[in-house]
Amino acid sequence: MLIRGGLVIDPASKKLGSYDVRVRDRKIVAVEPNLTALAGEKVIAADNYIVAPGFVDIHVHFRDPGFTLKEDLASGSRAAAAGGFTSAVCMANTDPVIDTPEQVYKFYQRAADLALINLYTVGAVTYDLAGETLTDFEALKEAGVVGFSDDGMPVENSALAREALERAGQLGLPVITHCGQLSLVADTIVNEGAVAKQLGLKGMPTTAEDIHVARDVLLAQLTGYQVHIQHVSSATAVAIIRAAKTAGIKVTAEAGPHHFTLTDAALLEFGPNAKMNPPLRTEADVAAIRQGLADGTLDAIATDHAPHTEAEKAAGLLAAPCGIVGLETALGLVWTELVKPGILSPLQAIAKLTNIPANIVGLKKGTLAPGADADITIFDPHEKWTVDPDQFFSKSKNTPFTGRTLSGRVKTTIVGGRLIFTNGRIITE
Template sequence: MHKLLLKGGLVVDPAAGEIFPADILIEKGKIAAIGQDLEASEGTVIDVGGRLVSPGLIDMHVHFREPGFEAKETIATGSRAAARGGFTAVACMPNTDPVADNRAVISYIRARAEQAGLIKVYPVAALTRGSRGEELTEMADLKEAGAVAFSDDGRPVSSAAVMRRAMQYARMVGLPVISHCEEPTLSAGGVMHEGYMSTVLGLPGIPAAAEEIMVARDIILSEHTGCPLHIAHVSTAGSVRLIREAKARGVPVTAEVTPHHFTLTDRAVAGYNTSAKVNPPLRTEEDVAALKEALADGTIDVIATDHAPHTVEEKDVEFQLAPFGMVGLETAVGLVWTELVIPGVLSPVEAIRKLTVNPARILGLQDGVIRVGADADITIIDPGLTEVVDPSTFASKGRNSPFSGKKLQGLPVATIVRGRLVYDRGLLAVT
C-alpha cells in the first residue's frame, strides 16, 4: 500500500479537545507521522488547503437493509453513501430479513462489507430472536462473530423481564444494549407526534410519553443490572431530563440524537410530506431546544443518522400507509455544521467528538482518533463549503429526505479509510 501525505490541514483531535496545524503521513494504512513540514519521497500528496482534518466519522445507527430489502439499499450502496457523507465506519442495525440474530447473518454482513471495500461496517446483533422480544439471542456467539452491540431497533422490547435478562447477559459478554424506546400500546396506530399539528392534519398521534416511559424503564433496568445502556434517537424534552438525571446518579447510560430531530419539528409533516414520517416522530420546538441544550451540556453523547432508506414507491403513498424513516448519511455533516456549529451550539471539536470518539467508546472500537499507529481513517471537512441538498445526486438508493432544497454549509470533501481515498469531492489538489 503506497504512502499518502496530507499537507496543510488543521488537525482536529477531539480526544484532547484541540485543533492545530499539521501534516499527516500515512503508510501501510496507518498514521505514520503527525507534524509540521513533513515530506514524502514517494506516494500521493494531498494539499488540504487549511481545511479540517478529522478522525474518520462514525455513524453508530444506520439501516443498510441487506439481507432481504436490497431494493431499498445494499451494503455496497450504503457504504458509498457513508463515504460520500464523510463516514469511515458505521454500525448497522439488525432489522434485516432474516434478522441479524445468528452468526451466519452477522458473518454475511461482514463479508459483503469486505466485498464493497469502502468503509468499516460493524454489525449490531438482535437482542431477541427474530426481534420478537421473547427469547434472547446467543449473545456470546454473536459477539464472537463480530457484533459490537445488541438491539431490537425498530421494535421495542415490551417485556421488562426480557429486557432485564437481556441486560444481564449483555453485561456478562461485555457489549452495550441499544434501546429503541417506545411503549407500543401508547404509540399503536400513531403516524406523527401527538399535538397541535396532528390535530390540524387529522392524523393519529404518538405521544411524547410513549418514548419517555420506556426511557425511564430502561434506565431503571440499567441501574439494576449495571449494563451499559445506549438510548437511540432521543426525541423529547422529557427523555433528555430522565437521561440527565440518570447520568448525575452514575447510571451507565449514553444517548444519541439524529440531525432530523435537532433540526425539524412536526410542522415538516404539513402537506402530508411522507419524507418527514419517521419513528420516533419529529416533535415540537420545545423538544428541539431541549435536544440542542442536551448536546451542548453533554447529556447527549452522540450524533447518529438512523439512515433509513425506502423505495420511492413505498414512500409515494398516503401518509398513513408510508413506512417510517428517512435517509441521513449524505446530509449529516452539513446539518451538524449549519444547525449546531455555525450558531454556536457546539464548537467544531465538540461536534466532531460526538461523531468520532464518543460512538467509538460506546461500541468499544479503536476508531475515532488521529494518532500515530492508528488506522488512517480520516474525514476532511470544508467549513465554508455550501450546497443545496438534491436527493437525486445521492449515492444511497434512498431519496426519502425532507431536506431537499435546503442550503447546507460545512461539508465533507474527502474520506480516507485505512489510508485509501474512498471519496473525493474533487476540490483538493492531489499530486
C-alpha cells in the same frame, strides 16, 4: 500519503491546530507541523479545510439482506463515504434478521466483498425482533457483533430487557435501545399534537418514548450495566437521561440530525419524507435536544440512515414506512445547525461524530493518533451547498431536507489509508 495544510481537529488526542498528517501502510504515522513530502509520497492539499478522524455512525440501516431495493452494503457504504463516514454499525432488522451467528458471518462476508468503509453489525436482542426469546448473546459476540439491539421493535417485556442488559453487560457489550411503547401509538407514528390534529391524525405522545427511556435507565441502574438510548426525540427523555447520568447510572444516548433540526411542522411540507420513528416533535423538544448535546447529556450524533423507495413513501402518511436517509446530509446539518450558532464547538461536534460513538460500541476508531488506522475525513466547513437527493449515492432519496442550503461539505474520505471519496466522486480503484 501526506495531508498538508489543514486544520487538524482530533478530540480523542485533544489536538487542534495546523498540522500535516502522514499516512503509511494504512496507519497514521505522524501528525506534526510542516512535514516535508518524501519522494513518491502522494500529497493531498487541505488548505482551509478541517482534517478530522473518519466519522463513525453507530446507527444505520443498509437493508442487506432482504430489502436491497432500498439500499445494500455497497450503496450504503458509498453514501457513508460521501458523507465522511468511515465506519458504520448496521442494525439487525434485515430479512432474515441478524439474530444467529450464521447471519453475522454472512454479514461480515458480504461487507468484505462489497463495502468501501468499515462495517459492523449489532445482533438482535430477541429472535426475529419478536420480543419473546433472547438470542445467543455469547455466540453472536463470538461472531463479531458490537452490541445488541431490536431497533425499530422496542423490547416491551421488562424482565427480558433486564436479562438482556445482564447478559450483554457480562460480555462487555452495550444493549442499544429504541424507546417507544407501541401500545401508546394511536394510529400512526407522528407526534401527538397540533400538527397531527391539522392532518387529521392522532399520533403518539412523547410519553410513549419517555416511559421506555425511564424504564431502561432504571434497569441499567438495577443491573449496573450500560444501556445506550437511540435517537432521543423528546425533552422529557433528555431530562430523564440527564438525571440518570447525575445519579451515576451507566447510560449513553444519541440524537439524529433530523431531531435537532426539524419539528413536526415538516410533515406539512414533506409528508411521508418527514415521517420517522420516533417522530419529529415540537420546538421545545428540539431546543432540549440541542441543550442536551451541548451539555453532554446526549453523547453522540447518529443518523439512523433509513432508506425507503419512492413507491413506499408514496403510500401516504398513515401507511408509509418510517425513516429518512441521513448519511449525506449529516455533516452539513451538524455544522449549520449546531456549530455555526455556537451550540457546539467544532471540537465537541467532531467528538460526537468520532471517538465518542466509537467508544460506546467499543470500536478502536475515531482518532488521528499515530498508530491508529488511517481513517480520515477532510471537509470544508465554509462551503455552502443545496441538498439535491438526485445527487445522493444512496439508492433512496427519502429526505425532508430537499432544497435546504447547508454549510459544511465533505471533500475527501480516506479509509485505511485508501482514498475512497474525493471532490464528489467515489474512487473504487
